[in-house]
Amino acid sequence: MNRQNLELFGLSEGATKEDIKAAYDNLRAKYLEERFMDGEVGNNAAKMLTRIEVAYNELMSEISEAGAADDSESAYAKVEELIKSGDVQEAQRVLDGFNERGAQWHYLQSVVFYRKNWMNESKKQLEIAIQLEPDNEKYKTAYKKLNDKLSYDAQNGGANQGVYRGQTVNSDADEQMGGNFCAQCIQCCYINMCINCLCNGCCR
Numbered sequence: 001m002n003r004q005n006l007e008l009f010g011l012s013e014g015a016t017k018e019d020i021k022a023a024y025d026n027l028r029a030k031y032l033e034e035r036f037m038d039g040e041v042g043n044n045a046a047k048m049l050t051r052i053e054v055a056y057n058e059l060m061s062e063i064s065e066a067g068a069a070d071d072s073e074s075a076y077a078k079v080e081e082l083i084k085s086g087d088v089q090e091a092q093r094v095l096d097g098f099n100e101r102g103a104q105w106h107y108l109q110s111v112v113f114y115r116k117n118w119m120n121e122s123k124k125q126l127e128i129a130i131q132l133e134p135d136n137e138k139y140k141t142a143y144k145k146l147n148d149k150l151s152y153d154a155q156n157g158g159a160n161q162g163v164y165r166g167q168t169v170n171s172d173a174d175e176q177m178g179g180n181f182c183a184q185c186i187q188c189c190y191i192n193m194c195i196n197c198l199c200n201g202c203c204r
Contacts, residue, residue: 001062005055017063024056072100079108088115103132107139119150 001013009015009023031052034045075094082091091112098105110125126143133139 001059002055005059008052008055009059015059017060020056020059020063024052027052072098076104076108079112083108083111083115086115088112103129103136103139106132107142110142114146119146119153122146123150 001015003013006012006015009020009027011019011023028049031045031048034041035049036042037045075098079091079094082088082094091108095105095109095112106125106129110122110129113119113122113125123143123146126139126146129139130136130143
């Protein structure tokens with residue numbers, strides 16, 4: 001919170017709305033009495049009334065914004081837990097209730113779409129998240145992995161999509177958004193190679 005505003009009210013960081021309101025009321029009552037005095041005292045009181053009004057509104061606004069941010073973080077954490085537990089529909093309902101939709105919202109929406117196997121929609125949401133936070137490595141890594149998966153599925157007719165179900169937002173970094181793609185591809189290719197070798201051996 002603004003330190004000068006806090007000092008004006010004789011408060012320190014961490015002051016509550018109630019603390020600010022009480023300090024504001026005391027100062028306002030003091031300067032309301034002095035405002036009608038003659039000379040410099042009255043002029044100073046009028047200036048101080050304006051100043052404490054501005055300071056009060058700014059501090060209250062800061063507390064409200066901080067509370068809204070905390071509520072958002074709590075809601076995001078709830079969405080992550082719902083995704084982890086597999087309740088995608090409820091996760092979507094919570095996401096739909098957000099008024100502010102920043103990068104984290106679009107990332108979680110992407111994960112929900114991913115769990116529904118809606119890959120193109122998931123990709124679009126990740127692109128928005130990256131536009132909003134271009135330096136976020138988690139979003140960029142997820143986007144690369146999702147593109148790798150889409151490319152692989154396109155080359156294989158989408159037959160391998162089921163391999164990626166069940167991953168969660170709390171999976172290890174190399175498992176999110178198709179992150180164990182490479183390991184699974186290697187395993188799949190190895191099995192196919194073995195089958196081909198067996199077939200070729202039988203036909204000779």
